[in-house]
Amino acid sequence: MKIITKPELQNLAIKYGVSYHETLLLLAHILKTEYSRLFFEKSYEISEDDYKNLHLFLSRRNEGEPISKILEKKEFYGFSFKTTKDTLDPRPETELLIDLFKKYHLYNSQNLQILDLGAGTGCIGITLLKLFSNTVCCFADISEKALSITRENATMHQVLDRSEFVLSDWFKNIHRNFDVIISNPPYVAANYELDRATLYDPKIALFAGSDGMDAYRSILPSASKYLKPAGLLLLEIGYDQAEKIKQISSDLKLLRMEKDLAGIRRACIFRLF
Numbered sequence: 193m194k195i196i197t198k199p200e201l202q203n204l205a206i207k208y209g210v211s212y213h214e215t216l217l218l219l220a221h222i223l224k225t226e227y228s229r230l231f232f233e234k235s236y237e238i239s240e241d242d243y244k245n246l247h248l249f250l251s252r253r254n255e256g257e258p259i260s261k262i263l264e265k266k267e268f269y270g271f272s273f274k275t276t277k278d279t280l281d282p283r284p285e286t287e288l289l290i291d292l293f294k295k296y297h298l299y300n301s302q303n304l305q306i307l308d309l310g311a312g313t314g315c316i317g318i319t320l321l322k323l324f325s326n327t328v329c330c331f332a333d334i335s336e337k338a339l340s341i342t343r344e345n346a347t348m349h350q351v352l353d354r355s356e357f358v359l360s361d362w363f364k365n366i367h368r369n370f371d372v373i374i375s376n377p378p379y380v381a382a383n384y385e386l387d388r389a390t391l392y393d394p395k396i397a398l399f400a401g402s403d404g405m406d407a408y409r410s411i412l413p414s415a416s417k418y419l420k421p422a423g424l425l426l427l428e429i430g431y432d433q434a435e436k437i438k439q440i441s442s443d444l445k446l447l448r449m450e451k452d453l454a455g456i457r458r459a460c461i462f463r464l465f
């Protein structure tokens with residue numbers, strides 16, 4: 193065992209070019225304790241192995257790996273989700289889909305059937321299951337590894353009894369109809385240069401053909417076959433895709449496009465009439 197004092201930890205943070213806040217988050221993770229508890233301590237007792245791990249984590253952070261990937265967790269809509277190299281880290285802009293669902297969802301219906309298409313961590317569907325007790329959710333993803341993380345998160349959030357998991361290339365293995373289909377599909381154009389942090393997300397979660405529209409071209413024309421009458425399709429879109437999405441043929445009516453805080457249209461809602 194060794195003792196590190198607060199000034200020693202601060203020096204370590206400086207050496208690796210990592211903020212003290214993040215260094216303390218990493219230490220709390222390694223010591224399996226609360227950040228708030230460490231914050232008020234003047235020194236920390238740590239084993240040799242954990243000390244080596246702290247150096248390892250700091251050097252990964254120094255190389256640009258997002259802290260969420262190192263800690264394997266990310267907050268979304270106030271809930272914590274496990275995220276790994278096989279899942280996209282939940283993004284704040286995706287919270288817009290939850291707000292949109294809140295505006296349109298049918299509060300009175302029992303067993304509201306949701307399909308979370310391209311579930312990843314499951315952050316969208318699991319958040320809806322947590323917020324609305326009248327919902328059940330089918331999570332679909334083409335990645336087996338991502339879907340196992342979805343299941344872990346559903347278990348952690350105690351919504352497994354209202355969850356179903358389907359390995360599927362979009363609708364291929366989906367054989368029933370839903371009240372709501374909700375999706376944040378990949379929408380980055382193939383030649384788009386990503387920022388460094390995004391390089392740690394799986395490519396299959398990001399890229400969608402030369403113009404970033406491939407996933408919408410798969411989902412939109414088929415979605416009506418998987419919706420109940422008056423069912424809703426909610427989609428997150430890229431910052432420049434609002435007009436392009438209107439060009440894709442579909443039996444659904446576009447009800448609304450929702451803007452993010454920057455005033456950019458980032459989510460749309462369609463209805464089957």
Ligand SMILES: C[S@@+](CC[C@H](N)C(=O)[O-])C[C@H]1O[C@@H](n2cnc3c(N)ncnc32)[C@H](O)[C@@H]1O
Nearest residue numbers: 280310311312333334335361362376377378397
């Ligand atoms: C942008 S991520 C969204 C993940 C999560 N829903 C979120 O909002 O954080 C897109 C997800 O779609 C999945 N995906 C990509 N291509 C797919 C396909 N053809 N069929 C089903 N899922 C697909 C990826 O594995 C990934 O988990």
